[in-house]
Amino acid sequence: MGTAEPQVATAQSQLSDGFQLVIDALKLNGIDTIYGLPGIPITDLTRRAQAEGMRVLSFRHEQSAGYAASIAGFLTQQPGICLTVSAPGFLNGLNALAHATVNCFPMILISGSSEREIVDLQQGDYEELDQLAVARPLAKAAFRVLQAEDIGVGVARAIRAAVSGRPGGVYLDLPAKLFAQTIDAAAGTRSLIKVVDPAPKQVPAPEAVKRALELLKGARKPLVILGKGAAYAQADAEIRSLIERTGIPYLPMSMAKGLLPDTHEQSAAAARSYVLPEADVVMLIGARLNWLLAHGKGKTWGGKGAKDWGGQRFIQIDISPQEADSNVRIDAPVVGDIASCVSALLAGIGSGWAKPPAEWLRAIQERKSKNIAKMAETLAGNPSPMNFHSALAVVRDVVKANPDAMFVNEGANALDFARSIVDMYRPRKRIDVGTWGIMGVGMGYCVAAAVVTRQQVIAIEGDSAFGFSGMEVETLCRYNLPVCVVVLNNNGVYRGTDVNPAGGPDVAPTVFVKGARYDKLIEAFGGVGAHATTPAELRRAMEEAVRSRRPTLVNAVIDETAGTESGRITSLNPSAKKK
Numbered sequence: 001m002g003t004a005e006p007q008v009a010t011a012q013s014q015l016s017d018g019f020q021l022v023i024d025a026l027k028l029n030g031i032d033t034i035y036g037l038p039g040i041p042i043t044d045l046t047r048r049a050q051a052e053g054m055r056v057l058s059f060r061h062e063q064s065a066g067y068a069a070s071i072a073g074f075l076t077q078q079p080g081i082c083l084t085v086s087a088p089g090f091l092n093g094l095n096a097l098a099h100a101t102v103n104c105f106p107m108i109l110i111s112g113s114s115e116r117e118i119v120d121l122q123q124g125d126y127e128e129l130d131q132l133a134v135a136r137p138l139a140k141a142a143f144r145v146l147q148a149e150d151i152g153v154g155v156a157r158a159i160r161a162a163v164s165g166r167p168g169g170v171y172l173d174l175p176a177k178l179f180a181q182t183i184d185a186a187a188g189t190r191s192l193i194k195v196v197d198p199a200p201k202q203v204p205a206p207e208a209v210k211r212a213l214e215l216l217k218g219a220r221k222p223l224v225i226l227g228k229g230a231a232y233a234q235a236d237a238e239i240r241s242l243i244e245r246t247g248i249p250y251l252p253m254s255m256a257k258g259l260l261p262d263t264h265e266q267s268a269a270a271a272r273s274y275v276l277p278e279a280d281v282v283m284l285i286g287a288r289l290n291w292l293l294a295h296g297k298g299k300t301w302g303g304k305g306a307k308d309w310g311g312q313r314f315i316q317i318d319i320s321p322q323e324a325d326s327n328v329r330i331d332a333p334v335v336g337d338i339a340s341c342v343s344a345l346l347a348g349i350g351s352g353w354a355k356p357p358a359e360w361l362r363a364i365q366e367r368k369s370k371n372i373a374k375m376a377e378t379l380a381g382n383p384s385p386m387n388f389h390s391a392l393a394v395v396r397d398v399v400k401a402n403p404d405a406m407f408v409n410e411g412a413n414a415l416d417f418a419r420s421i422v423d424m425y426r427p428r429k430r431i432d433v434g435t436w437g438i439m440g441v442g443m444g445y446c447v448a449a450a451v452v453t454r455q456q457v458i459a460i461e462g463d464s465a466f467g468f469s470g471m472e473v474e475t476l477c478r479y480n481l482p483v484c485v486v487v488l489n490n491n492g493v494y495r496g497t498d499v500n501p502a503g504g505p506d507v508a509p510t511v512f513v514k515g516a517r518y519d520k521l522i523e524a525f526g527g528v529g530a531h532a533t534t535p536a537e538l539r540r541a542m543e544e545a546v547r548s549r550r551p552t553l554v555n556a557v558i559d560e561t562a563g564t565e566s567g568r569i570t571s572l573n574p575s576a577k578k579k
């Protein structure tokens, strides 16, 4: 094609074009990586971005590129960029855009689109779709740029929208014609904007801090809940200091695990079902009272009925002024960025803060010890065939030995068991299915985690979950990323033992090919495949993967009768409700 040469303005040609301005605008704002999939009309954009020194990572499906961009945003506080072609490519990226918005991750989905004048008259253009209209309800903000001189503004607005306040997914629509538009190079350069202070500090009101501290001071059974907003905020030292100086027990939501090491004596993770209903004052730090926290009411919280208040009083630290009262009354909202809010609380606490009553701490410790002992007993078993516990006991050890490794986790049982079995020791190491509990993030997350952190990545995947992004093992191999994927293979969704109730030739809807060799998949692309039927084999394969840093897929064969329907969220099945 011969179009890959960067079109830098020279003395002979003082023109720049849309391609160049998009690249320059991103680079000017410190964005150096694009997760995408080339095609009409953005192929040359990918070539030229690479020629200009950007890292352009191509995926096999836009959904994986989008998930990669979204988690890069979570890990870096900079918008992750996903680049797609028009209509179908755009739609494939949309899932991740919605995911970013729902999870409060900064991300920009940039899609090429077809010609406005044809699309708007519905005259049947190539890949005709009104993408801006489709994206709008799923994005925090959505913009379209029609003129090359507006590219700088479009990119600046997209960056600000993605990272300021509550972060989210932003859509940027770039019609094909824009890329070829030419503009005087000097005017083009002048039109670009380097965004100043894109995520400004938001300092909480002193009276809100005072109100929160008064409520906390009066608590007999205080509890802190750390959410992924707390992990995102990168206020690790302040958060740890607040927890340790107050002595309040804390519960990490799944992606907040490791903010303080899971082995911390104040962690109440192993006493979850005890502390939620028992606590009298709960301080939420970057966690929403959504389904994952049973909406702050009902039996989980000690309420009599499914929707009854459990009697807790809540303090909520959140950057969104609209979050408080979304599910139950928040007695003390503290609105601001977590670093500023936690610092303000620390200043208010001073040095004479009384630790929570010993009775409360002792009761939690007792529950914890009981649960941990029970877990240790289960993990010590070595059943044949291997089950989730005996496999995850190995994973737990490997992660412990490699605390800087990134840990990707998706599935139902594979997710739920790993969450409580595998301890995290450092902040932002665990990345998983997030707010929606979605499947399909796996390999996209692996790519971004490896690229952003340069650390070893360990992915624990249910066999069903893995299937959503399985083809991306080629991407892992192509970029030679230090990723060890472990597929916990029990022959099906949840487990592999369902039978077709009608007795026909088709297997049940939840059943896959029995004895599938997922390890062969990565071998097709030059990666390392391993087949493990015992914990010892699994350990050997994982340790070798970490040692070699080669892309590896371990097919870990799990008892096909192991696994419960929907893991630990069975109650969300309508049939369970009916019973």
Ligand code: FYN
Pocket: 254, 269, 270, 271, 272, 273, 274, 291, 292, 293, 371, 372, 375, 411, 412, 415, 416, 419, 420, 421, 433, 434, 436, 437, 438, 566, 567, 568, 569
């Ligand atoms: C936790 N626990 C432990 C430990 N950590 N026991 C021993 N040792 C350790 N280290 C205990 C904890 O006290 C709970 O027991 C239990 O393990 C489970 O802990 P978890 O996972 O924190 O609690 P729970 O109730 O499962 O959490 C609720 C939840 C979580 C909704 C926040 O399930 C979640 O994040 N779910 C996401 C599910 C999802 O998205 N799935 C995808 C679905 S795919 P008890 O205290 O005895 O209860 C389609 O099917």
Ligand code: ADP
Pocket: 102, 103, 104, 166, 167, 226, 227, 228, 229, 230, 232, 233, 253, 254, 255, 256, 285, 286, 287, 288, 289, 290, 292, 317, 318, 319, 320, 323, 336, 337, 338, 339, 434, 435
């Ligand atoms: P989890 O699922 O772990 O409970 P959620 O996604 O429900 O976490 O909650 C994250 C919360 O954190 C959101 O309400 C979001 O507004 C908030 N948040 C994200 N970043 C920040 C920040 N820097 N400062 C304050 N709050 C933040």
